[in-house]
Amino acid sequence: MVSRAPAEQISERAQHFLKVLIERYIRDGQPVGSRTLARDSGLDLSPATIRNVMADLEELGLVASPHTSAGRVPTAAGYRLFVDSLLSIKPLNRKTVDQLQQQLPSANTPGEIVESASRLLSSMTRLAGVVMVPKRNQERVRQIEFVPLSGTRVLAVLVTSAGEILNRIIETGRRFERSELEQLSNYITEHYAGHDLESVRRLVLDDMQATRERMDDLMAEALRMAQVTFSTDAEDEADVVVSGQTNLMDFDELARMDRLRELFEVFAEKQQMLHLLDRCLEVDGVQIYIGEESGYETLRDCSIITSPYKVDDEVVGVLGVIGPTRLPYDKVIPIVDVTAQLLGAALKFRS
Structure with missing residues (x-):
């Protein structure tokens, strides 16, 4: 991983040169030499002094010298110090x-x-x-509707808080009338709307366990169909x-x-x-x-x-x-x- 040299371990002058070097390199994409640094830094320092500062930064692993150039380029560690301690960010206008x-x-x-x-x-x-x-696991349920298809198949239409419409075909044990499916839809929407999908899956399982002995046929069928509708599959990836x-x-x-x-x-x-x-x-x-x-x-x-x-x-x-x-x-x-x-x-x- 990138080693992080604390800014306080580096002199203010070295930090200034590192900042100038990185800003120049970001702009041009070319290794930065001592003469360019002297001009861009605004400091009246000798080339020898600048070379010494660059050597110190290189020893700390913050800059490196490409083989084809006498200039320096920032390393990942140099960028990390720049981003953490030297970067000035202005809000968008x-x-x-x-x-x-x-x-x-x-x-x-x-x-x-x-x-x-x-x-x-x-x-x-x-x-x-x-x-x-x-x-989708974190999207909230807004509404659910069941639509009868041919035979014992039912289309479950789930509307999420983000406006997504998720469809799933359910195989049921018997044929349902449209009025029965409306009752099932109303029951599930009333009990689980406002919860995210992951919570609904847990709530359905908890309700099936807690009410198994006293649930009527409608409640039992509603919970069974809810369990199938809200089950996890590849669509949730x-x-x-x-x-x-x-x-x-x-x-x-x-x-x-x-x-x-x-x-x-x-x-x-x-x-x-x-x-x-x-x-x-x-x-x-x-x-x-x-x-x-x-x-x-x-x-x-x-x-x-x-x-x-x-x-x-x-x-x-x-x-x-x-x-x-x-x-x-x-x-x-x-x-x-x-x-x-x-x-x-x-x-x-x-x-």
Whole structure:
């Protein structure tokens, strides 16, 4: 993992040079030499003094010297110190927030809103945008209806708080009249509406155990059908929407064909993305993974900036961006943060 050198162990002058070096490298993508540092730092120091400071930073593992250049580039540890202690982040101006809000219309379906958020992150940052589709387990039940089909089959239509409509065909033990199914629908909606799907599954099982001896036929059938309707299957598995992968081709450090192939396989397969985003569900606010901090070798040259998004104060997913370690953190972090807030608000409006 990336070792973290505390800022207090480094002189203010060395911190200043590290900050100048990283900002220059993020902007140009080229190793930064002593002459450039002297000009950009605004300090009247001799080249020898600057070289000594750079040697100290290199010894601490915060910068490195590429073989092809006398200049230095930041390491993952250098970026970590920069992000944790030296970075200045300004909130987005009102015009940019309005622009983001206009491009994330709440009138669309939840799936369309999530896809819009992924494209928006990509277009605003020129990086790859990733958005975890809201976890259905954490969505609340708004309404359920049973519709008779042929024979003993019944269509269960579940409406969630996010406006999602989930359908499931149930095989029943007998044919039901439409009026009976309306009674079952009303019973389940009355008892379980407002609870998230995971809670409903537990409540149904508890109710079946607690009322087994005294439940009438209607209650027994309602609970049995609820158990089938709310059971977990492949439809409940998480998914992630990725946009703007080709933006990564604009960065020399990621543009080699073998690196692009590795990254695109990660985006296509999605499991690593989902595992990484899952880790961010339990953490409030913006999370930043630099290089190997992600835990995935394929993402060793990348930084990932994520933020959870909420509906009714409940975290239902995570969004973020993926790019090279030299991405402009000061500009990207507030975009990710605000987009998460806007996505949650758009999904809440749908509920």
